[in-house]
Amino acid sequence: GFKKVTLVHKANILKLTSGMFLRIGREIAQEYPDITFNDRIIDNMCMQLVIRPQEYECIVTTNLFGDILSDLAAGLVGGLGVVPGANIGDTCAVFEAVHGSAPDIAGQDKANPTAVIRSGIMMLRHLGENRAADAIRDALYETFEEGKHLTADLGGTASTSEFTEVVVERVRARMAA
Template identity: 55%
Template structure:
């Protein structure tokens, strides 16, 4: 069987890390027809838009995409391609597994949790305006439909992975209507999943608890902004964004991507850590039902990390992107 998958190389180090993941996936022997398309800064320069219509069309047709990091201008320029993709394709769930690796120096070991973030609304709806040149207003949108959908997704994910607890994050003590609605939806959803423990936690307390005891958590579900912040915080607990994967999932479409930025300062130097892209590729394989190839890559990556000589510069080593990639492929072939 041949799979049709959209491949978005991205900006900066995107092509380097995505092609690393591509090499490793292909080394498993799976037949994939990659539809390579451009988005981000390179597309802006070539097509006059950072997100050409053919990119959306390709993802819709194939249903699955592997995407590199895309630069988003700060305070100016075009709107976030990532946010537009999520909104246009209704990729309502951002899924970020956070799992520590043996052999990697990090603040914590034994971490194995998943953050599920609502992807389409909250402050990220992008509804903001200036008021008389002296103030800016940004509108926080929380709907019952989106809140119920993401809570249901979190519980179904917990059940499918034999996870025991879902923790809902909010700030309903202050934002009693918006976050209060999110919490209400979570409580109602939990009633239908009596086999799974449920708790809620205020976001500032959640931040502290994650830093102290991340091993105590299984699946965390949160509105968009809190989920974004907690995802990066949690990645820092296991060694950084270079060791965490990400997926944006809708009803019929899924886009998998490394969670770090485009790192323009090291672009083209061949030293980028491709682990996040590789882990995203593993998630992609599981999504399409290729569990055995995913396991082979997962096992090889874990074994490579157990050897302290197998480190890219961000982890204190001197292996380049291609060399690190080859070490994983070699381990898979043993």
């Protein structure tokens, strides 16, 4: 589990809505004394993520601020093509690539599948399938580290299919071990 949670808000201006979000966040945080809780105003949080991204383990915020922060964070790690997304509720969960459908490159075999693969890893973890999630994660990272089969957005020449085939073969090898 997480050891540190940061709640992002704009309670200094949006006193009713964001103020209530902050108040409830603080109340819930008291129920988890082993987890460090802090809060940041959205403006400052944007700057902090650029300057000190390693300081943040779990960010809790509203949909609008989360959308802004996720795009900013995506820029720190290589762009929207590598970022997974999850919407997790009490009774269901949806996992997706945050970049959308990219209709401008549909059917051209040049999309970076990393975001979808990483979304699948998150889903597997959510379902308790950690061995499979680890195998896929490790295969994906090995493919990045090797650098021979990267898609164009990552500086390579591999197609979606080529990249995916390399990752799948590495997953198979790990799962067979």
